[in-house]
Amino acid sequence: MLNQVLIVAQKEVLDGWRDRRAVISTTLYSLMGPAVVSMVSLAVHDMRDSEQVLIPMMSVFTLVAAFVGGMNVALDSIAGERERRSLVPLLTHPVTRLDLLLGKWLAVAAFSGVGLALNLIGFALLFHRVPSPALVPCMVPLLMLAAASEIWISTLCRGVKEAHTYLSMLVFLPMMVGMFMVFSPLAGHGWWKFLPVAGHQMLIDAGMRGAPADPLATLILAVATTVLAGLALLAAADRLELDDVVYGG
Amino acid sequence: MDYTVEMIEVRNLQKQFGSVTALRDVSFTAPDGAITGLLGANGAGKSTTLRIICGVLKPGGGQVLVDGVSPSGDPLALQRHVGGLLDHAGLYARLTPREILTFSGRLHGIPHQRLNDRVEEITAFLGLQSVADRRTARFSAGERMKTALGRALIHAPQNLVLDEPTAGLDIPSVRALRLLLQRTRDAGACILFSSHLLEEVSALCDRVVILAQGRTVAQGTPDALCRRAGALTLEDAFVAFTTVGEAAPC
Numbered sequence: 001m002l003n004q005v006l007i008v009a010q011k012e013v014l015d016g017w018r019d020r021r022a023v024i025s026t027t028l029y030s031l032m033g034p035a036v037v038s039m040v041s042l043a044v045h046d047m048r049d050s051e052q053v054l055i056p057m058m059s060v061f062t063l064v065a066a067f068v069g070g071m072n073v074a075l076d077s078i079a080g081e082r083e084r085r086s087l088v089p090l091l092t093h094p095v096t097r098l099d100l101l102l103g104k105w106l107a108v109a110a111f112s113g114v115g116l117a118l119n120l121i122g123f124a125l126l127f128h129r130v131p132s133p134a135l136v137p138c139m140v141p142l143l144m145l146a147a148a149s150e151i152w153i154s155t156l157c158r159g160v161k162e163a164h165t166y167l168s169m170l171v172f173l174p175m176m177v178g179m180f181m182v183f184s185p186l187a188g189h190g191w192w193k194f195l196p197v198a199g200h201q202m203l204i205d206a207g208m209r210g211a212p213a214d215p216l217a218t219l220i221l222a223v224a225t226t227v228l229a230g231l232a233l234l235a236a237a238d239r240l241e242l243d244d245v246v247y248g249g
Numbered sequence: 250m251d252y253t254v255e256m257i258e259v260r261n262l263q264k265q266f267g268s269v270t271a272l273r274d275v276s277f278t279a280p281d282g283a284i285t286g287l288l289g290a291n292g293a294g295k296s297t298t299l300r301i302i303c304g305v306l307k308p309g310g311g312q313v314l315v316d317g318v319s320p321s322g323d324p325l326a327l328q329r330h331v332g333g334l335l336d337h338a339g340l341y342a343r344l345t346p347r348e349i350l351t352f353s354g355r356l357h358g359i360p361h362q363r364l365n366d367r368v369e370e371i372t373a374f375l376g377l378q379s380v381a382d383r384r385t386a387r388f389s390a391g392e393r394m395k396t397a398l399g400r401a402l403i404h405a406p407q408n409l410v411l412d413e414p415t416a417g418l419d420i421p422s423v424r425a426l427r428l429l430l431q432r433t434r435d436a437g438a439c440i441l442f443s444s445h446l447l448e449e450v451s452a453l454c455d456r457v458v459i460l461a462q463g464r465t466v467a468q469g470t471p472d473a474l475c476r477r478a479g480a481l482t483l484e485d486a487f488v489a490f491t492t493v494g495e496a497a498p499c
Contacts, residue, residue: 003358004356007352007355007356008356011341011344011352014344014348015341015343015344018343018344018384019343084339084342085336085337085339086339086340086341087339088300088305088335088336088337088339089333089334089335089337089338089339089397089400090339091303091304091305091328092303092304092305092328092331092332092333092335092401093328093353093356093357094325094328094329094356094357094358095325095328095356096324096325243266243306243307246305246306247300247306
């Protein structure tokens with residue numbers, strides 16, 4: 001089973017890497033955060049203002065980068081596969097639909113990871129601010145959730161154009177949640193830190209300020225995010241069992 | 250030719266898509282070492298039957314046995330025993346034929362070294378050597394069909410299922426495909442293919458199965474079908490069976 005998953009993932013990574021237009025677009029989106037924040041930083045001279053303004057911005061862009069990195073691969077590997085009718089030949093191979101989905105999901109998560117890494121490298125080079133490595137156990141589930149939700153949405157779409165529309169809307173979600181967390185007086189208290197995406201914004205923000213992460217909150221957030229990713233994957237696997245998804249025009 | 254070994258056996262196959270009944274009762278056998286043609290008008294159920302045999306669709310009722318194996322024991326049995334070229338080539342534009350064949354072979358569990366040899370063998374067999382390392386994005390219809398056929402043949406299946414394989418091909422490509430199928434048949438494979446081109450079926454098939462409105466209405470050699478219908482040509486026999494056969498399935 002794992003072998004089949006890895007074979008599918010490898011193929012998707014190769015195919016995704018060769019889609020140069022998508023790779024360039026993903027790279028630019030991932031580096032958009034460091035570019036925008038560095039321009040804003042030109043207007044912020046006071047150190048305290050810098051902490052108040054730039055770090056929340058960085059955390060939102062980092063959150064978005066986790067979702068942007070895998071978007072093109074998700075739409076091409078599921079909705080694109082349906083549109084060009086390559087899903088049907090793929091299903092003539094001895095591989096379960098769940099394994100196919102897991103392989104594609106791994107590939108999307110890998111691209112999401114690269115997007116996130118590019119974003120963080122950009123911030124590290126420009127501002128010497130990188131979240132603590134202790135956040136890794138929390139960021140990995142976020143990548144898993146981003147990839148799973150993109151895969152699920154892609155299974156709901158009949159073609160690349162439709163998938164592109166809905167996945168672009170999905171990328172707005174972390175942006176809106178991140179902005180809400182930054183600006184709303186309601187956010188940031190009590191259970192918010194356990195909520196996927198919202199909790200991640202808080203952790204990234206705290207991490208960039210050099211504050212230590214709360215281990216219990218990190219653990220609960222990681223578990224909640226992983227469960228949500230699992231549910232999205234199950235929903236996607238369920239879609240792939242439908243005749244209409246395999247053969248629907 | 251000996252037809253006692255029946256490699257693909259379809260029993261009372263049924264399939265419903267929402268309120269549409271695609272297959273009501275399809276039963277036939279396709280033996281080893283023979284090309285069996287599935288004939289029928291548009292909407293007769295040919296493609297749905299082939300998709301079920303390839304394991305892409307699940308039947309609503311009935312059974313498919315390939316090499317005596319049923320998917321009830323092994324859900325991927327059909328995929329292991331059948332090589333399928335269904336209604337669309339469905340190639341990856343950014344991959345080369347060699348990469349597509351290798352990907353396919355790996356999914357079939359062919360060991361690395363044997364797979365390399367098999368890819369070389371298939372590209373030579375299909376005359377794809379000159380384009381084996383070119384991305385398929387700008388391939389001609391013939392090159393696309395050959396690559397898709399190579400993918401279906403990579404695991405050396407004993408059973409080959411093709412859905413309208415000559416659709417969109419030029420005459421030299423159709424001729425090349427016909428020769429390929431005959432060579433594969435002569436090597437002992439069971440080949441089942443659908444077409445609505447009667448000349449193609451007459452030229453190529455050892456046996457014919459006629460479907461009408463989701464039912465098998467006749468099956469046998471082209472000569473036997475003509476005799477039974479009292480017709481001189483397969484076309485006349487087809488018309489006779491699909492008109493009368495709706496009321497009296499065989």
